[in-house]
Amino acid sequence: MKTVLTIAGSDSSGGAGIQADIKTITAHGLYATSAITALTAQNTTGVYGIMEVTPEFLENQLDCIFKDIYPDAVKIGMVSSAALIEVIADKLKVYKARHIVVDPVMVSTSGSRLLAEDASETLIRNLIPLAQVITPNIPEAEALCGADIKSVGDMERAAVKIAGFTKGAVLIKGGHNLNDANDLLYEAGTLEWLNGDRIDNPNTHGTGCTLSSAIACGLAKGSTLPESVKAAKSYISGALRANLNLGHGSGPLNHMFDI
Numbered sequence: 001m002k003t004v005l006t007i008a009g010s011d012s013s014g015g016a017g018i019q020a021d022i023k024t025i026t027a028h029g030l031y032a033t034s035a036i037t038a039l040t041a042q043n044t045t046g047v048y049g050i051m052e053v054t055p056e057f058l059e060n061q062l063d064c065i066f067k068d069i070y071p072d073a074v075k076i077g078m079v080s081s082a083a084l085i086e087v088i089a090d091k092l093k094v095y096k097a098r099h100i101v102v103d104p105v106m107v108s109t110s111g112s113r114l115l116a117e118d119a120s121e122t123l124i125r126n127l128i129p130l131a132q133v134i135t136p137n138i139p140e141a142e143a144l145c146g147a148d149i150k151s152v153g154d155m156e157r158a159a160v161k162i163a164g165f166t167k168g169a170v171l172i173k174g175g176h177n178l179n180d181a182n183d184l185l186y187e188a189g190t191l192e193w194l195n196g197d198r199i200d201n202p203n204t205h206g207t208g209c210t211l212s213s214a215i216a217c218g219l220a221k222g223s224t225l226p227e228s229v230k231a232a233k234s235y236i237s238g239a240l241r242a243n244l245n246l247g248h249g250s251g252p253l254n255h256m257f258d259i
């Protein structure tokens with residue numbers, strides 16, 4: 001069986017982070033392993049506390065996984081500090097990890113910072129260069145390219161610039177656009193729009209985590225990046241359409257639908 005490793009934070013409400021990743025990987029018929037970077041006390045209304053693991057303990061988790069159940073793809077989500085980012089980058093290099101998908105999680109949908117302000121540089125310098133693809137949302141893409149994104153042209157210019165930081169590909173997610181849900185993939189010098197109808201569902205907690213894990217699943221199974229991204233987009237649309245309504249805020253996705 002193919003396996004996908006998720007390196008991310010725990011979300012006590014089960015909608016985002018490690019929990020979303022494991023649900024997504026399982027729904028794709030793959031085996032999930034995990035290395036937890038932090039515990040969050042979180043629900044659909046917000047993030048109420050963050051407790052990071054130590055760099056040594058993250059190292060220990062990564063050694064355990066890579067020496068035993070070597071992953072076919074790796075997804076990286078919330079990593080809040082520079083020291084943890086450095087551990088991950090070192091271990092991915094030591095173990096020659098393949099098919100690395102980085103979701104550069106900076107701020108939660110509910111507005112809490114999940115990446116320390118002084119850690120962005122380390123993310124860009126140490127981790128993003130190892131990624132086959134990174135999946136910023138629009139505010140994260142603005143932070144990475146240092147420019148506002150207000151139009152389709154801005155999004156395309158940002159994609160070309162950000163892809164220069166990775167092994168060559170970026171998917172800028174359009175979930176923060178009001179009228180559509182069009183994502184933009186830039187790979188091997190080609191821009192490809194993945195247009196999606198906006199689904200009328202306010203429960204979008206964990207969409208970014210789910211999408212990046214689904215992409216890692218496609219890559220682990222041997223699909224190309226464009227194939228993996230298209231399948232992941234279709235998975236997200238299905239999970240949004242299946243419409244769960246839990247909690248008092250922006251609720252989680254419904255992974256219990258037929259892929």
Ligand SMILES: Nc1ncnc2c1ncn2[C@@H]1O[C@H](COP(=O)(O)OP(=O)(O)O)[C@@H](O)[C@H]1O
Nearest residue numbers: 137173174175176181197198199207208211236
């Ligand atoms: N209301 C929606 N309808 C359809 N797709 C959506 C909707 N909201 C988000 N998406 C999709 O979910 C994925 C995650 O996007 P986004 O919400 O921008 O990421 P993040 O969770 O990192 O902020 C993207 O593929 C985006 O197009």
Ligand SMILES: Cc1ncc(COP(=O)(O)O)c(N)n1
Nearest residue numbers: 009016017078108109205206
């Ligand atoms: C542990 C953890 N990781 C990631 C996110 C971002 O998810 P979202 O952007 O959907 O709030 C989150 N809220 N919590």
